[in-house]
Amino acid sequence: MPILEHLWIIPLLPLLGSAINGLLGWKWPNKIVHSVALSATGLSFLCAVEAVREFVANGQQTFRREFFDWIVAGNFRAGYDLQFDQLTVVMVLVVTGVGFLIHIYSTGYMAHEEGYYRFFCYLNLFMFFMLTLILAANYVLLFVGWEGVGLCSYLLVGFYFLKKSATNAGNKAFIVNRIGDFGFMLGMFLLFRTFHTLDFTAIFARAGPLPSEAMGQFGVLTVACILLFVGATGKSAQIPLYVWLPDAMEGPTPVSALIHAATMVTAGVYVVARSHVLYLHAPTAMYIVAIIGCATAFFAATIGLVQSDIKKVLAYSTVSQLGYMFLGCGVGAFSAGIFHLMTHAFFKALLFLSAGSVIHAMGGEQDMWKMGGLASKIKITFWCMLFGTIAITGFFPFAAFFSKDAILFAAFNSENGGKALYAVGLLAAVLTSFYMFRLIWLTFFGAKRYDEHHVHVHESPLNMTIPLMILAFLSLTGGWFALPALLGGKDYFSEFLAPVLGSGEIAGLENAHNLELTLSGVAMLAAIIGLVVAWRMYAKDVKEGKSEGLHKLLYNKYYVDELYHAVVVGPLIWISRNVLWKVVDVGVIDGTVNGIASGTTAAGDTVRRQQSGNTRSYAVWVLVGALLVFAIIFWPILRPALFGGVW
Amino acid sequence: MSAELVIFFVLAGIAVFGAVNLIVQRHPIHSALSLIVVMVALAGLYLLMGAEFVAAVQIIVYGGAIMVLFIFVIMLLNAGEEERTNFSKLALYAGIPLAVAVTGLIAASMVGSKAAAALPAAAPDTLTSTRALSTLLFTEFVYPFELTSFLILVAILGAIVLAQREN
Amino acid sequence: MVPTNYYLLLSAILFGLGIVAFVFKRNIITIFMAIELMLNAVNLAFVAFSQALGRPDGEVFVLFVIIVAAAEAAVGLGIIILTARNRRSLNVENVNLLKL
Numbered sequence: 001m002p003i004l005e006h007l008w009i010i011p012l013l014p015l016l017g018s019a020i021n022g023l024l025g026w027k028w029p030n031k032i033v034h035s036v037a038l039s040a041t042g043l044s045f046l047c048a049v050e051a052v053r054e055f056v057a058n059g060q061q062t063f064r065r066e067f068f069d070w071i072v073a074g075n076f077r078a079g080y081d082l083q084f085d086q087l088t089v090v091m092v093l094v095v096t097g098v099g100f101l102i103h104i105y106s107t108g109y110m111a112h113e114e115g116y117y118r119f120f121c122y123l124n125l126f127m128f129f130m131l132t133l134i135l136a137a138n139y140v141l142l143f144v145g146w147e148g149v150g151l152c153s154y155l156l157v158g159f160y161f162l163k164k165s166a167t168n169a170g171n172k173a174f175i176v177n178r179i180g181d182f183g184f185m186l187g188m189f190l191l192f193r194t195f196h197t198l199d200f201t202a203i204f205a206r207a208g209p210l211p212s213e214a215m216g217q218f219g220v221l222t223v224a225c226i227l228l229f230v231g232a233t234g235k236s237a238q239i240p241l242y243v244w245l246p247d248a249m250e251g252p253t254p255v256s257a258l259i260h261a262a263t264m265v266t267a268g269v270y271v272v273a274r275s276h277v278l279y280l281h282a283p284t285a286m287y288i289v290a291i292i293g294c295a296t297a298f299f300a301a302t303i304g305l306v307q308s309d310i311k312k313v314l315a316y317s318t319v320s321q322l323g324y325m326f327l328g329c330g331v332g333a334f335s336a337g338i339f340h341l342m343t344h345a346f347f348k349a350l351l352f353l354s355a356g357s358v359i360h361a362m363g364g365e366q367d368m369w370k371m372g373g374l375a376s377k378i379k380i381t382f383w384c385m386l387f388g389t390i391a392i393t394g395f396f397p398f399a400a401f402f403s404k405d406a407i408l409f410a411a412f413n414s415e416n417g418g419k420a421l422y423a424v425g426l427l428a429a430v431l432t433s434f435y436m437f438r439l440i441w442l443t444f445f446g447a448k449r450y451d452e453h454h455v456h457v458h459e460s461p462l463n464m465t466i467p468l469m470i471l472a473f474l475s476l477t478g479g480w481f482a483l484p485a486l487l488g489g490k491d492y493f494s495e496f497l498a499p500v501l502g503s504g505e506i507a508g509l510e511n512a513h514n515l516e517l518t519l520s521g522v523a524m525l526a527a528i529i530g531l532v533v534a535w536r537m538y539a540k541d542v543k544e545g546k547s548e549g550l551h552k553l554l555y556n557k558y559y560v561d562e563l564y565h566a567v568v569v570g571p572l573i574w575i576s577r578n579v580l581w582k583v584v585d586v587g588v589i590d591g592t593v594n595g596i597a598s599g600t601t602a603a604g605d606t607v608r609r610q611q612s613g614n615t616r617s618y619a620v621w622v623l624v625g626a627l628l629v630f631a632i633i634f635w636p637i638l639r640p641a642l643f644g645g646v647w
Numbered sequence: 648m649s650a651e652l653v654i655f656f657v658l659a660g661i662a663v664f665g666a667v668n669l670i671v672q673r674h675p676i677h678s679a680l681s682l683i684v685v686m687v688a689l690a691g692l693y694l695l696m697g698a699e700f701v702a703a704v705q706i707i708v709y710g711g712a713i714m715v716l717f718i719f720v721i722m723l724l725n726a727g728e729e730e731r732t733n734f735s736k737l738a739l740y741a742g743i744p745l746a747v748a749v750t751g752l753i754a755a756s757m758v759g760s761k762a763a764a765a766l767p768a769a770a771p772d773t774l775t776s777t778r779a780l781s782t783l784l785f786t787e788f789v790y791p792f793e794l795t796s797f798l799i800l801v802a803i804l805g806a807i808v809l810a811q812r813e814n
Numbered sequence: 815m816v817p818t819n820y821y822l823l824l825s826a827i828l829f830g831l832g833i834v835a836f837v838f839k840r841n842i843i844t845i846f847m848a849i850e851l852m853l854n855a856v857n858l859a860f861v862a863f864s865q866a867l868g869r870p871d872g873e874v875f876v877l878f879v880i881i882v883a884a885a886e887a888a889v890g891l892g893i894i895i896l897t898a899r900n901r902r903s904l905n906v907e908n909v910n911l912l913k914l
Contacts, residue, residue, distance in 0.1 A: 614910055624745065631752060669831075669847065675844050689854055697865060698865065704880055720843060720894065742838055746830050749829070775864070802888045809896055
């Protein structure tokens, strides 16, 4: 069955699953609920695989089909158009594959939760929106998916809706996203105004021949790209709109894994990669992307150094790794950025799910200072987490070695201070290694810092550990597409993506291969440094110390949230309360409505006086009426008579 | 100054005097008698204009029946002198201006208009023949005529019902 | 030879006096009589026109007015009798049950 002809089935299946679970699942037992959800996502994955197979069999020709007209206004058309090219292959396999694994994991993790059906309903709904985002062939449909995943993020972060902190976190996620979305929309408007269409193929075809804008020149394309990037900072948690992601850890751990590690947060990177034609014409925008990506990578890593909540460490790690992806895109290595997106999906999902397994084992405890010595007790979880940690720090031959190195290499060779970007990125790699291994030592080694009588540490059931193991395998092998390149051969991954993203090769660089090997070696060294320092500090028995000075600054996330509250949120609340509410709503709107009512009453009161109950005044009114009628009827005669007639 | 004009002014003066007296007098019986004076004066004016049948009907019906009815009712109800209440401020202040306005308007349209100027003065000594009147009444206006007889019947019934004593 | 205008003017004056009486008198019966006065003024105007135009139509109309006035007087006085019995007063300002 030609799946590509019916590409809409890939997003439709999770949507159906979501609808069925949402409408009927509230009285079903858990088995049926997750059967529906898993089959929806699993079938979607199989369809995606089949679509990839067809795509490859067709000679890797970009497939694009307009399924129905959605908005038709004059010359503008935005339809439900889906497209399938090499970039889509990578994204769709990652989303459906990792998504399916996380669904399986959730059947175990959420087994005892109230609202099981609701969870799977939202999760499937998220899959639908994410797939819409990836498969879209125009910015408008992409934006539908974009907003939709934001909605699902809100729903899932606030899943434990009876908890105030959870609902606040959900609000924060949605609202901060929305700010980014505003930038995204402005970018879309600008693109529409320039190109009169929002279709990918059309825009990129028209933009291609245009001259590149100079560095420092804020032309139309540059501004549009910057605006799109603002949206990406919201969705992919970069400076300045990253603040929602750590709070989003209030959601259940599978949510953190799926949405805030593997899929939704990568939407921003996807958009930048997809729009690479535009970005290549706007070097200023790319430079901004690279700088912000690099800064975020370093900044978030510093905060992650001292966190005590296991999920918060991973959250800041996600922000940091996303920074790497944007750094890669910003220096022109779009396929490297996507490569890191893919490997990151594997190992970050693995890390989050393992953390979830640890939390499950500890009966809900998330504070690392209350863990310790768990390695012998939860062996599978420990090994999976270790795999993930080794992957993220970039040890050979695990996945991130290849992807992170590709990014750092491209950064090193870029113009305008590439070496500085490289240096900061390298430093961030050291910090990454440090905090990840700190996590490992604190959680799994050392003395027990918990009470054995209250906490019964047990390994997670199979439906949780099997996805872990699969992801661990992928974390190991996921980067091997680029393995031959190390030995002087081809990089299969970027070659595969080349028709879409361009080759990303740096022309005219002598000894490119040797340089790359050298830099890879330096990166490994960085990882080892981090490992050793963490070992020295945390491997033995260690106690939580007092928080002061630099530690306090980092632990409190540089007080950024407080700053935002003082500068943005506080004034907004003040304006809402004192101006919009008291003045506009109560004064103007209520005042107008009440004013009309009281005006009518006053008018009525005045007119009422005419009905006095006194017969003689009625007689006078009769006379007045008669006078008026007489005057009106006899006006033709009266006019000459009164104003210039015979008198 | 023809004789007609003199008679007109005399009768007109009597009529106006009677009307003013109607207003000025406090006891309703005096007002009723003044009204009879006005009606008689008007009957005289009709005669002056040659409408003898109308003059006769005016005296007989209006003066002889309607006003008598009025006087009967005044006596029946034992009407006394009018009280000096003045509850309606509006009537007090707006009455005279309104009356002047209405009078002025009517006068202007009746007297001041071009059509009125085109009216020929009445030919002297023209009597409207009763025959002509009745012919008109029973041919062209027979329908309203029958209706008025019906109207009178209804009025009689109404008056009887209204004035019944509660049993 | 009396010009028609004189009759019309007299008619207007009588009508105006009728209005004054209608507005300013307080006895119900007197008000009714003012109405009769107004009707008479109108009759005068009718006859004047009838004579000026040389057609008897106006006088026929006067007959009708007189007939209707008679019927109206009969019924009206019946109502006045009832009202007077009801409100125990002939002052029209005492007929004020609709006053708040």
